[in-house]
Structures are given as C-alpha cells and as structure tokens.
Amino acid sequence: MSNSQDPVAPDEILPDAAGSLFRRTPLGAAPAPAKQARPRVRGQRVDDVPAFLIHSYPYRETSLILDVFTRSHGRLALxxxxxxxxHSALRPVLIAFQRLSLSWSGAGEIKTLVRAEWFGAPQRLQGAAAMSGWYLNELLLRLLGRDDPHESLYDAYVEALSRLAAHPRLSGALRAFEWRLLCEIGYGFDPAATGADEPVRAGARYRVPLEAGPEQEEPEAPQSGTPITGESLLALAEGRFDDVAAEPELRRLLRERLDYHMNGRPMSTRQVLHDLRSFPPLRADARPPGGDAGGPAEPDPPHPGKIADR
Structure with missing residues (x-):
C-alpha cells in the first residue's frame, strides 16, 4: 500500500534595506574617539499577534517549547x-488548529511567551480532518524557515483548516495548500505555459521536471519529470483543486515536488496513516479502548520526536 495517500473521510471518493546614519565632522576637526560597544539591548515585546500552534515539545520540568506560525513574523520558537x-492557564489555550493571539518578548532565537488567548470561535478537527491538519503542520515544519513572514501562506492555512472542519472531502483543501506552499517558498511554476512559452493545451500530454515547468511529452524522446495531462495542468492554473478528474494527477505532481524539496525524508503523518490502515476493521459491536462504541478513538498527533524541524 502506498504511504502517500490522503486521510479519507468515510463518504469521500478519492479521485528593506535598513538605512545608514552618517555623522558629518567639520573640516579640520579631529576625528571623534572610537565609541565603546553599547550594552546589549533587550528584545522588544510584541503583543497580540495572530498565530497557530504548529508543534510543541517538553522543556525542563514544567515548560514547553512551542513552534508557532504567525501572520506577521512567520514561524517562531517560543x-x-x-x-x-x-493548573497553568496556558494548558487549555495552547492547542493545535485553534486561532490564537500571542504576545512574547526576547531577542534570542527562542523568545519567551508572555500571554496566549484564543482568537475567534473554537475550532476542532476530528478523525481524518485532524490527520490532514497534522499533515499541513508537518509541511510547515519541514519546508518553512523561521523568522520569514508569509502572510498569504498564513491566510491559505486559515482557509485550509476551515475547509477541513466544514467539508467531508479533504483532498481539495490539501492540494490547494500544497500548491500555495510551493509557490511561497519559490518552488512553483507556471502551469499554463511550457518552458518554450507555449500555452498548455487541454488535449496534450506533458511532463513536469522537478525543477522546471511543463514540457510537452515527446513519444519517441526520453524525458524526465512527472507525466500529466493538459487538463490537469489547466485545473492547477485555474485553482480547480476539487476537480475529481484532475485530483489524482495533481496529487502525484505536488507530492513528488514536495518530497524532492524535503530531500526524500519520509513524513511522519503519512506513516501514521499507513499504520492505522494496517489494522483490521472493527466489528460493529466492538468497543475500542479509549473510544466510544462504533468507531476508533481520534488518533493522537504524531509523536514530537517524529516530526523533525527543517
């Protein structure tokens, strides 16, 4: 069984520069003595920033290190x-997939969380939608550098979580976010035109190399890259990620490109999904440990040690 399939809902059919200041010295004046190094300045406090918790792991006896994705500051460690x-007031607040408002201070690589509050209505993902959410989080951990704002990617993440929470069909939300992520980090391409600046035609077949855009398929010439139809490329160009006919080819195209830029390292969320699918189906009268009768308990997120940082 392939490990690259999406979580499946029960009723789903898979198809700046800083300025410089110069002080002028009058002609003939002696140069000013060299100034001593100024004392280290403490980091500025930042308040009320929209954010999501992407990952956390224990730190010392009572604390946590948080990996958060913010709209204005990108990924941060707090x-x-x-x-x-x-009885910590932070325990019920710091949950995944919930919009947060965070305040922090500090100048180092790891800042200190000062305050955390929920921002907006509660949002909870369950079952296959939760596994899809953890998959999105792992993509951010693997491919997005720290302290690099991506406001449009943050907005795409918000939209993806909303779609996962509201719709039983998951694949369209995943494909849309995968494509936005690739474009934001500089690995996208123009799906509507070939490298020779010729428009993609719906009835033609193409190949997409891992580091380039589409090339028309030549039957008698050896070519590398992911095979794909013109119809699927145009669906990608037009943002038709719910197109059932195009979805299998778009999934393969985007996954191969993502895997390439992750240096082929397997994703923990895909392995967890594969392991869950290896269990035999439960009988209707079976009661799984920790869950209600009639279905398995919601899967836990991948173990913190299994999700590697970039």
Missing amino acids: VAKGAKRP
Missing part, C-alpha cells in the same frame, strides 16, 4: 514557562 503545570 518557550512557554510553566505550561506543563496542572
């Missing part, structure tokens, strides 16, 4: 002091 204590 230490949440005391968040593991039983």
Whole structure:
C-alpha cells in the first residue's frame, strides 16, 4: 500500500534595506574617539499577534517549547514557562488548529511567551480532518524557515483548516495548500505555459521536471519529470483543486515536488496513516479502548520526536 495517500473521510471518493546614519565632522576637526560597544539591548515585546500552534515539545520540568506560525513574523520558537503545570492557564489555550493571539518578548532565537488567548470561535478537527491538519503542520515544519513572514501562506492555512472542519472531502483543501506552499517558498511554476512559452493545451500530454515547468511529452524522446495531462495542468492554473478528474494527477505532481524539496525524508503523518490502515476493521459491536462504541478513538498527533524541524 502506498504511504502517500490522503486521510479519507468515510463518504469521500478519492479521485528593506535598513538605512545608514552618517555623522558629518567639520573640516579640520579631529576625528571623534572610537565609541565603546553599547550594552546589549533587550528584545522588544510584541503583543497580540495572530498565530497557530504548529508543534510543541517538553522543556525542563514544567515548560514547553512551542513552534508557532504567525501572520506577521512567520514561524517562531517560543518557550512557554510553566505550561506543563496542572493548573497553568496556558494548558487549555495552547492547542493545535485553534486561532490564537500571542504576545512574547526576547531577542534570542527562542523568545519567551508572555500571554496566549484564543482568537475567534473554537475550532476542532476530528478523525481524518485532524490527520490532514497534522499533515499541513508537518509541511510547515519541514519546508518553512523561521523568522520569514508569509502572510498569504498564513491566510491559505486559515482557509485550509476551515475547509477541513466544514467539508467531508479533504483532498481539495490539501492540494490547494500544497500548491500555495510551493509557490511561497519559490518552488512553483507556471502551469499554463511550457518552458518554450507555449500555452498548455487541454488535449496534450506533458511532463513536469522537478525543477522546471511543463514540457510537452515527446513519444519517441526520453524525458524526465512527472507525466500529466493538459487538463490537469489547466485545473492547477485555474485553482480547480476539487476537480475529481484532475485530483489524482495533481496529487502525484505536488507530492513528488514536495518530497524532492524535503530531500526524500519520509513524513511522519503519512506513516501514521499507513499504520492505522494496517489494522483490521472493527466489528460493529466492538468497543475500542479509549473510544466510544462504533468507531476508533481520534488518533493522537504524531509523536514530537517524529516530526523533525527543517
């Protein structure tokens, strides 16, 4: 069984520069003595930034290191002091897929979380939608650098979570986010034109190399790249990610491109999904441990140690 399939809902059919200041010295004046190094300045506090928790792992006895995705500052690492204590006010707030408003301070690579609040209505993903959400989070961890804002990618993440929460069909939301991520980090291409600047035709067949755009397929000439029809390329160009006919080819195209830029390292969420599918189906009268009768308990997120940072 392939490990690259999406989570399936029960009723789903798969198809700046900083300026410089110069001080003028009057002619004939002696040069000013060299200034001593100024003391280190403490980091500026940042308040009320929209964000999502992408990942967390224990730090010392009572704290957590958070990997968060913010709209205005990109990915950040924050230490949440005391968040593991039983009565910490942060424990019920710091959950995945929930919009947050975060405040922090500090100048180092890891800032200190000062305040965290929910931003907007509660949002919860369950079952296959939750596994899809963890997949999106792992993509961000693997491919997005820290301290690099991507506001349109943040907005695409918000939209993807909303679609996962509202619709039983998951594949369209995943394909849309995968494509936006590739474009944001510089690995996209023009799906409506070939490298020779010829428009893609619906009835033709193409190949898309991993580091280039579409090339028309030549039957007698050896070519590398992902095979794909013109119809599917035009669906990608027009944002028709729910196109059932195009979805299988778009999935293969985007997954191969993502895997290439992750240096072929397997994704933990895909492996978890594969492991879950290896279990035999439950009988209707079976009661799984930790879950209600009639279905398995919601899967836990992948273990923190299994999701590697970039």
